[in-house]
Amino acid sequence: MATIKDVAKDAGVAVGTVSKVLNGQYVSAENKRKVEESVMRLGYQMNYYARGLKTHYTYTIAVIVPDILNPFFACLVYHIEKELYKLGYKMFLCQSQMDPEKEAYYLRLVRQNKVDGIMGLTFNENDAYFTGDIPVVMFDRHFKGPVCCISSDNFLGGELAAERLLAGGSRRLLFIRTGSHLSSETLKRGQGFEAMCQKEQIPYEMLDFGDDADFFPGQAIFEALESRLEGGKPSFDGIYTSTDGLALEVLKQLERLHIQVPQDVQVIGHDGLRRMNRGDYLVSSIAQPVEDMARAGVESLLRKIKKEETEETIILPVTFVEGGTTR
Amino acid sequence: MATIKDVAKDAGVAVGTVSKVLNGQYVSAENKRKVEESVMRLGYQMNYYARGLKTHYTYTIAVIVPDILNPFFACLVYHIEKELYKLGYKMFLCQSQMDPEKEAYYLRLVRQNKVDGIMGLTFNENDAYFTGDIPVVMFDRHFKGPVCCISSDNFLGGELAAERLLAGGSRRLLFIRTGSHLSSETLKRGQGFEAMCQKEQIPYEMLDFGDDADFFPGQAIFEALESRLEGGKPSFDGIYTSTDGLALEVLKQLERLHIQVPQDVQVIGHDGLRRMNRGDYLVSSIAQPVEDMARAGVESLLRKIKKEETEETIILPVTFVEGGTTR
DNA sequence: CTGAAAGCGCTTACAG
DNA sequence: CTGAAAGCGCTTACAG
Numbered sequence: 015m016a017t018i019k020d021v022a023k024d025a026g027v028a029v030g031t032v033s034k035v036l037n038g039q040y041v042s043a044e045n046k047r048k049v050e051e052s053v054m055r056l057g058y059q060m061n062y063y064a065r066g067l068k069t070h071y072t073y074t075i076a077v078i079v080p081d082i083l084n085p086f087f088a089c090l091v092y093h094i095e096k097e098l099y100k101l102g103y104k105m106f107l108c109q110s111q112m113d114p115e116k117e118a119y120y121l122r123l124v125r126q127n128k129v130d131g132i133m134g135l136t137f138n139e140n141d142a143y144f145t146g147d148i149p150v151v152m153f154d155r156h157f158k159g160p161v162c163c164i165s166s167d168n169f170l171g172g173e174l175a176a177e178r179l180l181a182g183g184s185r186r187l188l189f190i191r192t193g194s195h196l197s198s199e200t201l202k203r204g205q206g207f208e209a210m211c212q213k214e215q216i217p218y219e220m221l222d223f224g225d226d227a228d229f230f231p232g233q234a235i236f237e238a239l240e241s242r243l244e245g246g247k248p249s250f251d252g253i254y255t256s257t258d259g260l261a262l263e264v265l266k267q268l269e270r271l272h273i274q275v276p277q278d279v280q281v282i283g284h285d286g287l288r289r290m291n292r293g294d295y296l297v298s299s300i301a302q303p304v305e306d307m308a309r310a311g312v313e314s315l316l317r318k319i320k321k322e323e324t325e326e327t328i329i330l331p332v333t334f335v336e337g338g339t340t341r
Numbered sequence: 342m343a344t345i346k347d348v349a350k351d352a353g354v355a356v357g358t359v360s361k362v363l364n365g366q367y368v369s370a371e372n373k374r375k376v377e378e379s380v381m382r383l384g385y386q387m388n389y390y391a392r393g394l395k396t397h398y399t400y401t402i403a404v405i406v407p408d409i410l411n412p413f414f415a416c417l418v419y420h421i422e423k424e425l426y427k428l429g430y431k432m433f434l435c436q437s438q439m440d441p442e443k444e445a446y447y448l449r450l451v452r453q454n455k456v457d458g459i460m461g462l463t464f465n466e467n468d469a470y471f472t473g474d475i476p477v478v479m480f481d482r483h484f485k486g487p488v489c490c491i492s493s494d495n496f497l498g499g500e501l502a503a504e505r506l507l508a509g510g511s512r513r514l515l516f517i518r519t520g521s522h523l524s525s526e527t528l529k530r531g532q533g534f535e536a537m538c539q540k541e542q543i544p545y546e547m548l549d550f551g552d553d554a555d556f557f558p559g560q561a562i563f564e565a566l567e568s569r570l571e572g573g574k575p576s577f578d579g580i581y582t583s584t585d586g587l588a589l590e591v592l593k594q595l596e597r598l599h600i601q602v603p604q605d606v607q608v609i610g611h612d613g614l615r616r617m618n619r620g621d622y623l624v625s626s627i628a629q630p631v632e633d634m635a636r637a638g639v640e641s642l643l644r645k646i647k648k649e650e651t652e653e654t655i656i657l658p659v660t661f662v663e664g665g666t667t668r
Numbered sequence: 669c670t671g672a673a674a675g676c677g678c679t680t681a682c683a684g
Numbered sequence: 685c686t687g688a689a690a691g692c693g694c695t696t697a698c699a700g
Contacts, residue, residue, distance in 0.1 A: 015474075017677055028687045033679060042685060062453045063399070064677035066390045067692045074454075077434075081419055083618035088415040092408055095436050099443065104450065107404075107434040109422050116426065123431065125342075126389045127401075147342075229619050259617045266621075290586045291410035292556050294593075344693055355671045360695055369669060391693035394676045 016056035024052040036060060066128060075315065076106040076124040078117065078134035084259070086285045086304070087135065090153070093308030094133060101316065103130075110136055131315045137194040149318035151311045154199035156327070162318065163327045164311045165199045171300035171332040172206025175254040175282045178298070178334050180214060182280050182341040184252025187211055187218040188242075190235070190264060191256035194225045200256060203284055203300075207254050219250070230263040239267055251279050258283035261297045265339065281339040295337035303330045343383035351379040363387060393455060402642065403433040403451040405444065405461035411586070413612045413631070414462065417480070420635030421460060428643065430457070437463055458642045464521040476645035478638045481526040483654070489645065490654045491638045492526040498627035498659040499533025502581040502609045505625070505661050507541060509607050509668040511579025514538055514545040515569075517562070517591060518583035521552045530583050530611055530627075546577070557590040566594055573599075578606050585610035588624045592666065608666040622664035630657045 018036070022029040025048040034041050035049045052058070066072045075098055082088040091107065098105050106129060110117035117136055124132060131149040150157075154165045172189075179187055189207050193200065204220060211218040221238055223231050242249045248271075255261040261283030265275060273279055276298075286301025288294060295301075310328050317324045345363070349356040352375040361368050362376045379385070393399045402425055409415040418434065425432050433456060437444035444463055451459060458476040478489045499516075506514055516534050520527065531547060538545040548565055550558050569576045575598075582588040588610030592602060600606055603625075613628025615621060622628075637655050644651045 018679095019677075029678080030680075030688080031686060034686090037679085040685080045686085059449065059453045061394070061455060061677055063390045063393045063455055064692090065679075067388070067394060067677080067694085068679045070692085072390070082409055082415045083419050085412065085415070085617065088409045088412070091434070092410050092436065095434060096438075099436075099446075104454070105434050107418070107422060107432050109419065109426075111423075119426075122386065126386045127431070128388065128390055229617075262616055263620070289589055290412065290556075293590070345695095346693075356694080357672080357696080358670060361670090364695085367669080372670085388693055391676090392695075394678085394693080395695045397676085 015061075016058040017061070018058070020056055021049065021052045021058050024056060025049045070128065072128050072130055073102060074104045074106060074127070074129045075312075076108055076120065076127075076129045076132045076134075078108040078110055078120055078124075078132065078136055080112050080135070080137065081109045082107070085287050085291050086257070086259075086302075089287075089291055089304050090135070090308055092291075093305045094312060097309050097312040101312070103316075112137060130319050133311055133315055137196050149315055151315045151318070153307065153311065155196070156199075160318075162311075162314045162324055163199075164307055164314065164330075165328075166302040166307060166330045166332045168199050168202035168332075169206035169209075171284055171302075172203040172208070172254070173210040174206075174332065174334050175203075175284070175300055176207045176210035176214070176216075176218075178282060178340060179252035179254065179280050180216065182252070182276070184280050185216060186250045187216060187252045187254065188221060188250045189218065189254050189256075190221045190223070190238075190260060192223045192225060192230060192260055193256060203254075203256050230260060232263055232267060235264060236267040236270060239264075239271060239273075243271065248273055248279055253279060253281045255281070255283050258285040258287040258296055258299050261299070261339070265297065275339050276341045280341055282334075283337075283339075286333075286335050295335050298337040298340035299335050300332050301335045302332055306330050342388075343385040344388070345385070347383055348376065348379045348385050351383060352376045397455065399455050399457055400429060401431045401433060401454065401456045402639075403435055403447065403454075403456045403459045403461075405435040405437055405447055405451075405459065405463055407439050407462070407464065408436045409434070412614050412618050413584070413586075413629075416614075416618055416631050417462070417635055419618075420632045421639060424636050424639040428639070430643075439464060457646050460638055460642055464523050476642055478642045478645070480634065480638065482523070483526075487645075489638075489641045489651055490526075491634055491641065491657075492655075493629040493634060493657045493659045495526050495529035495659075496533035496536075498611055498629075499530040499535070499581070500537040501533075501659065501661050502530075502611070502627055503534045503537035503541070503543070503545075505609060505667060506579035506581065506607050507543065509579070509603070511607050512543060513577045514543060514579045514581065515548060515577045516545065516581050516583075517548045517550070517565075517587060519550045519552060519557060519587055520583060527583060530581075534581050557587060559590055559594060562591060563594040563597060566591075566598060566600075570598065575600055575606055580606060580608045582608070582610050585612040585614040585624055585626050588626070588666070592624065602666050603668045607668055609661075610664075610666075613660075613662050622662050625664040625667040626662050627659050628662045629659055633657050 018029050018032050022032045035046050079087045108120040133151045135153040150161045156163050283297045283299040286299045287296050314324050345359050349359045362373050406414040435447040460478045462480040481492045483490050610624045610626040613626045614623050641651050
C-alpha cells in the first residue's frame with residue numbers, strides 16, 4: 015500500500031507538501047496538481063492510524079448500548095450511524111449487555127483506541143469512568159461531571175398516556191413497569207402518569223416488576239392481572255406500560271385472560287415501535303423522537319469535541335401514536 | 342495520559358522491556374513486577390493506534406449490513422459483536438442502506454483504518470472492491486476471489502416450507518418474494534419450494550414483487566391476493582414468503598380480505614424472527630441459525646486473518662418453527 | 669535477559 | 685510557498 019512518502023517521491027515534492035494538499039492547506043497550484051495526480055496513480059489511501067497518532071483525532075465515536083436486539087436501541091443506533099456518516103465519523107459499536115464488566119471493558123478499550131467521544135445508553139453505576147477526559151453524551155441518564163444528557167420528555171409522556179386513556183373512556187388505570195431503577199429519566203414516565211391521575215382524581219395503581227427477569231416476567235404479569243379480575247371482568251380498564259415491549263407482553267397475557275383490547279381494556283405503551291422498525295405501530299404508544307434524539311446527541315458530542323459550548327440537558331418532545339390498542 | 346515511556350522511566354527499565362511485559366514476552370520476574378507496578382500506579386493504557394502502526398494489526402473488524410432496523414440484521418450484528426468481544430476484537434458498524442456509494446465509501450474508509458477484516462451482507466455489485474488484499478467474509482452471497490460465503494440452507498428451507506404447508510393440509514400453494522435478485526442464496530428459497538411442489542405434484546404459483554418498493558408493496562400484494570379470490574374464497578390455501586417481514590405484510594393484507602389464518606390459509610415466513618428479537622416467533626417460519634452463522638463467520642474471518650486454511654462456503658441447517666400461522 | 673536505536677506513516681513548527 | 689527534521693507511542697531486530 016502506497017504511503018505519503020511514495021506519493022512525495024512520485025510527485026517530486028516533500029512529504030510535508032503532500033500532507034498539506036491532503037489536508038486542504040494551501041500549496042501552489044502546480045504542486046497541488048502533481049500531488050493529486052500521484053495520489054490517483056498510486057491509489058494512495060491515507061493511514062488514519064498514523065494520522066491519529068499525531069493529531070489525537072480519530073474521527074471515531076464509540077456507541078455503547080445494552081444491545082441492538084431491542085428494536086428501540088437498534089433504531090437509535092441506526093440514526094446515530096446515519097448522522098455520524100454525514101459528518102465523516104465512524105462508529106465502534108459496543109454492546110454492554112447490562113454486564114458491568116463488559117461495559118467497563120469497552121469504556122477502557124475505547125480510550126486505548128482514542129475515540130473522539132462516547133455516546134451511550136447504559137444502566138450501570140459506571141459514573142466513575144466518566145472522568146471528563148473524553149467527551150461523553152448519555153441518553154436518559156444524568157451523570158456528575160461534564161456529561162451531556164439527551165432524553166425525550168418522559169414525564170410529559172406519562173401525562174399524555176393517562177390523558178389518552180381517559181379520553182378513550184377508561185376510568186380505572188394501571189401503570190406497569192419493568193427495568194432498572196437507575197435510569198431516572200424513564201422513571202419519570204410513571205411519575206407523569208401518576209401526576210395526571212391525581213390531577214384528574216382518577217383511581218390508579220402502580221405495578222413494578224423490577225429488573226431481575228431475564229426478559230419480561232410474563233407469568234407474574236398474568237397473575238397480577240388475573241388477581242384483579244372480579245367475576246371474569248377486570249377491575250381496570252386502561253393500562254400504560256413503561257415500554258412497548260412490555261405492552262406486547264401485557265397484550266399477550268390479556269389475551270390469555272380473554273380480555274378484549276381495546277374494547278374492555280385500552281393499552282398504551284412507550285417508545286413508538288413499529289413493525290419491522292418501519293411499518294405500522296405495534297401498539298398505541300408514546301413515541302420518542304428517536305431520529306431527533308440521535309441527531310441532538312451527535313451534535314452535542316461534536317460540539318464537545320470541538321470544545322464548543324453545549325447544553326447540559328436536552329429534552330425532546332414526545333407524541334401519542336395510535337396503534338390499535340386504544341379507542 | 343501515560344505513555345510507555347513514562348512507565349519505563351517510572352519502573353527504571355527500557356521501553357523495550359515494558360513493551361515485552363505488555364505483550365506477554367519473557368522478562369525477568371523482577372522487571373516484570375516493577376513494570377506491572379508502574380502500569381498500575383500510572384494507570385497506563387496502551388495506545389492501540391501506535392501499536393497498529395507498527396504491527397499492522399488493529400483487532401478491529403468492519404461489519405457492513407444494509408441497516409440494523411431490520412431485526413434479522415440487528416440479530417446477526419448482535420451475535421457478531423458478542424463473538425468478536427470474546428476474541429478481543431472491536432467492531433466498526435457500517436450501514437450501507439442499499440446505497441452503493443455509501444457502501445463504497447465504507448469499503449474505502451475501512452481500508453484507511455486498516456481493519457483486520459470485513460464481514461458483510463450487501464446487495465450491490467461491489468465485487469471489484471474485494472481485491473483480496475483484506476480478509477472478507479460475506480453472508481448469503483458468493484464472490485469471485487478469496488471471499489468466504491456463509492449462509493443457511495436456503496434451498497432446504499424452501500423445501501421444508503412446502504412440506505409443512507402440505508403436512509398442514511394445504512393443497513394450492515403460493516410463494517411470494519421481494520428484494521434484490523443479486524443475493525443468489527436467498528433466491529434458493531423459492532427454488533427449493535418449487536422443487537418440492539413439483540416433486541409432490543402440487544399446484545403452485547410464484548409471485549415476485551421485485552425490489553423497487555421502499556418497504557413492502559402492501560397494496561400490490563393486496564391486489565394480487567384479491568385477484569385470486571373466487572367468490573370470496575381464496576384460490577390458494579398455503580403461502581410461503583421469502584422473509585418474515587414480508588409474511589407480516591401478507592398477514593395484514595389477508596386480514597383486510599377477511600381471510601382466516603391459519604384456518605383458511607397457512608402462512609410460513611423465512612428467518613425465524615421473534616417478538617422484540619427474544620420472545621415468541623412472529624409467524625411460523627423457517628428459522629436461520631443466526632448465532633451459528635455469526636460464529637462461523639467470525640471464525641472463518643479470524644482464520645483468514647491468521648492466514649490459516651478456510652472453507653470457501655459454509656452452509657448451516659435451517660429449522661421449521663411454529664408461530665401460530667400454521668395448522 | 670536488557671538497552672539503545674531505528675522505523676511504522678503521518679503532521680507540524682522551523683528555517684529558508 | 686517548500687523542504688528537512690523532529691516527534692506522536694509503540695515494536696523489533698541488534699548488540700551487549
